[in-house]
Amino acid sequence: MEQKEKKISKAIIQRLPRYYRYLGELLSQGVDRISSSDFSKLMGVTASQIRQDLNNFGGFGQQGYGYNVKNLYEEIGKILGIDRVHNIIVIGAGNFGKALAGYSDFEKRGFRIKALFDKDSTKVGKTYSGITIHPMEELRTYIADNNIEIAALTVPKAAAIELASVLKDTGIKGIWNFAHTDLNVPDSIVVENVHLSESIMRLSYNMKSRNAGS
Amino acid sequence: MEQKEKKISKAIIQRLPRYYRYLGELLSQGVDRISSSDFSKLMGVTASQIRQDLNNFGGFGQQGYGYNVKNLYEEIGKILGIDRVHNIIVIGAGNFGKALAGYSDFEKRGFRIKALFDKDSTKVGKTYSGITIHPMEELRTYIADNNIEIAALTVPKAAAIELASVLKDTGIKGIWNFAHTDLNVPDSIVVENVHLSESIMRLSYNMKSRNAGS
DNA sequence: TAGATTGTTAATCGATTAACAATC
DNA sequence: TAGATTGTTAATCGATTAACAATC
Numbered sequence: 001m002e003q004k005e006k007k008i009s010k011a012i013i014q015r016l017p018r019y020y021r022y023l024g025e026l027l028s029q030g031v032d033r034i035s036s037s038d039f040s041k042l043m044g045v046t047a048s049q050i051r052q053d054l055n056n057f058g059g060f061g062q063q064g065y066g067y068n069v070k071n072l073y074e075e076i077g078k079i080l081g082i083d084r085v086h087n088i089i090v091i092g093a094g095n096f097g098k099a100l101a102g103y104s105d106f107e108k109r110g111f112r113i114k115a116l117f118d119k120d121s122t123k124v125g126k127t128y129s130g131i132t133i134h135p136m137e138e139l140r141t142y143i144a145d146n147n148i149e150i151a152a153l154t155v156p157k158a159a160a161i162e163l164a165s166v167l168k169d170t171g172i173k174g175i176w177n178f179a180h181t182d183l184n185v186p187d188s189i190v191v192e193n194v195h196l197s198e199s200i201m202r203l204s205y206n207m208k209s210r211n212a213g214s
Numbered sequence: 215m216e217q218k219e220k221k222i223s224k225a226i227i228q229r230l231p232r233y234y235r236y237l238g239e240l241l242s243q244g245v246d247r248i249s250s251s252d253f254s255k256l257m258g259v260t261a262s263q264i265r266q267d268l269n270n271f272g273g274f275g276q277q278g279y280g281y282n283v284k285n286l287y288e289e290i291g292k293i294l295g296i297d298r299v300h301n302i303i304v305i306g307a308g309n310f311g312k313a314l315a316g317y318s319d320f321e322k323r324g325f326r327i328k329a330l331f332d333k334d335s336t337k338v339g340k341t342y343s344g345i346t347i348h349p350m351e352e353l354r355t356y357i358a359d360n361n362i363e364i365a366a367l368t369v370p371k372a373a374a375i376e377l378a379s380v381l382k383d384t385g386i387k388g389i390w391n392f393a394h395t396d397l398n399v400p401d402s403i404v405v406e407n408v409h410l411s412e413s414i415m416r417l418s419y420n421m422k423s424r425n426a427g428s
Numbered sequence: 429t430a431g432a433t434t435g436t437t438a439a440t441c442g443a444t445t446a447a448c449a450a451t452c
Numbered sequence: 453t454a455g456a457t458t459g460t461t462a463a464t465c466g467a468t469t470a471a472c473a474a475t476c
Contacts, residue, residue, distance in 0.1 A: 011467070013419055017412035021394065035433060047433095048469050055435060063434040064476045080415045081422035095313035102309045105394065105411055111418075150417065174421045176414060180235065180319065190424050192417035194410065197319055198231035200390060201294045203364065203406035204325075205227055207388045208295035210404050225443070249457060261457095262445050269459060277458040278452045 012053050016076060018043070019053070023073040035066035085110045087148045088176075091163060092155035093118035093126075093133045096178055100152055102129040114146055119159075143170045152176040164191075226267050230290060232257070233267070237287040249280035299324045301362045302390075305377060306369035307332035307340075307347045310392055314366055316343040328360055333373075357384045366390040378405075 022043055026034060040047040054060050054072075057079050061067045077083050088106075090097045093116045100106075101113055116133040118124065124135045134142060142148065151172050153160045160179030167175065167189070174190045177183055180197050236257055240248060254261040268274055268286075271293050275281045291297050302320075304311045307330045314320075315327055330347040332338065338349045348356060356362065365386050367374045374393030381389065381403070388404045391397055394411050 008423070009467070013416055016419065017409070017415040020415065021412070037433080046469060048471095049467095051433095051435065052468075059435065061434050062476060063474070064432045066433065079419065081418040082415060086418060095309075095316045099309035099313040103410070106414060109411065109415070111414055149421070150414075173425070174417045176417055188424070190417060190420040192413055192420065194408070194413055195231070196317070196408065197323065198235070199406055199408055200320065200325055200364075201231040201234070201296060201323070202227055203388045203390055203404060204295040204300060205230065205293065206404040206406065207363070209222070210402070211387070223443070251457080260445060262447095263443095265457095265459065266444075273459065275458050276452060277450070278456045280457065 008056055012056060015045075015049075015053060016080060019050070020073065020076045020080065023069055023076065026069045027073055031069050033066050033068055036061070039067070082109050082111075085112055086150055087146060088113045088150040088152060089115045089117060089142065089148050090131075090152045090154060091117045091139075092153060092159070092178075093120075093123050093128070094154060097152075097154040098128045100154065101131045111150070113152075114148065115142060117142075139166070140170055143167075143172060148172065150174045150176055152178065154178045157181040222270055226270060229259075229263075229267060230294060233264070234287065234290045234294065237283055237290065240283045241287055245283050247280050247282055250275070253281070296323050296325075299326055300364055301360060302327045302364040302366060303329045303331060303356065303362050304345075304366045304368060305331045305353075306367060306373070306392075307334075307337050307342070308368060311366075311368040312342045314368065315345045325364075327366075328362065329356060331356075353380070354384055357386060362386065364388045364390055366392065368392045371395040 022039070034042075036047040036050045040050055043050075051061070054067075058075070060072050060075050074083070088111055090100050090113055093101075097116055097118075101116055106113065113131055116128065116131050117136055117139055118133050119136045121135065123133050126133050143151075149172065151163070151167055151174075153163055153175060155163065157179050160177060160181055160183060164175065164177075164183040164185050168186055172189060174192065175183060175185065177191055177193045178196070180195055182193075183191050185191055236253070248256075250261040250264045254264055257264075265275070268281075272289070274286050274289050288297070302325055304314050304327055311330055311332075315330055320327065327345055330342065330345050331350055331353055332347050333350045335349065337347050340347050357365075363386065365377070365381055365388075367377055367389060369377065371393050374391060374395055374397060378389065378397040378399050382400050386403060388406065389397060389399065391405055391407045392410075394409055396407075397405050399405055
């Protein structure tokens with residue numbers, strides 16, 4: 001009998017990985033406890049926000065003591081679902097696809113890129129950073145046979161839209177979308193967008209208003 | 215005598231590039247006007263929000279008619295500061311740096327990647343997608359001589375922190391930070407972070423809660 | 429125990445949505 | 453003109469901050 005879960009806001013989810021990163025750094029510096037007040041100074045947020053955020057998931061601290069760094073780090077890891085391995089494929093073996101394949105930071109966090117896929121038959125069979133390029137025809141069977149949960153899409157817009165539709169009846173649970181388009185998927189699939197074009201537009205806007213305003 | 219500017223919230227800036235993208239698509243489909251109501255259905259947001267957002271910058275619509283697509287597209291382009299060219303350098307000629315160099319979408323929006331930089335002397339002089347790798351020693355003079363406004367950092371954490379400090383007394387106005395760390399820069403420099411590790415952690419969280427919850 | 433600091437409730441602030449008069 | 457739709461004010465909703473009793 002599950003207790004009805006409180007709805008966690010997007011803003012909180014946005015902050016959790018940053019908490020996790022700072023805790024990881026504290027941990028590697030040998031710090032073993034921290035108060036919400038000290039943590040707030042380090043991160044540039046309010047202590048209230050830290051305590052409110054964490055208390056959505058449980059009481060991880062102790063009055064008069066603060067938070068145990070290692071424990072909190074692990075708890076947030078569990079919350080984020082990175083206490084286990086996630087198998088990933090990258091569809092689109094262009095520059096970005098290859099860059100993802102070669103990015104070792106993901107591996108450290110349990111995100112394992114198992115294969116690249118590309119429709120270009122001249123690329124098929126080649127290997128980047130130890131990851132082999134497969135033909136599109138193998139997509140469905142590869143996902144099923146290798147317990148793949150996440151597909152990163154590093155293909156052009158039109159291809160991404162098409163792939164979203166193909167992936168909906170495979171075992172894929174999450175799409176990491178690098179194409180500059182919104183994807184239509186059933187509720188059972190989660191989409192996380194990385195829209196670099198939008199990111200650089202925001203940079204441009206902020207540069208502009210920084211110089212004009214304050 | 216400038217009128218005191220209303221503070222524009224982060225949430226609005228987050229949405230502007232998406233409006234811009236949809237307007238660009240409507241434009242290429244030959245649509246020449248749209249009401250906030252139709253636009254809201256297309257984008258999956260409320261019509262109220264669209265009107266409120268836009269009215270922070272001016273009255274771009276017309277009662278009884280709606281918005282002229284081409285006009286609104288151009289106005290938002292101006293707001294975002296992409297009605298002109300921005301010169302960019304990419305520091306770190308690894309996989310991601312090369313991927314950025316080869317990504318033609320930026321060029322279309324006026325973001326011109328002029329040079330790559332790397333500390334590895336064996337890479338210096340090589341060219342990717344027509345963009346040459348320069349040695350770090352040339353960084354300052356290159357920025358000054360080529361009117362560079364934005365530096366994309368595709369280097370490891372420690373190098374990014376160091377570079378942020380080097381860049382602060384050059385003409386650089388914006389840092390596009392791909393390293394998984396926060397950067398300390400003076401107020402005159404804007405930082406836009408692309409933290410892929412945090413992005414994939416959010417994907418993981420959402421996959422987890424999707425399967426548990428609703 | 430006394431001091432520190434959490435967990436949590438209450439107050440504030442800001443962002444989103446609704447409503448409607450103005451106007452094309 | 454009548455109908456449509458904006459710009460904008462007011463109402464609601466949600467997120468952040470402040471305060472403090474609980475407790476280690």
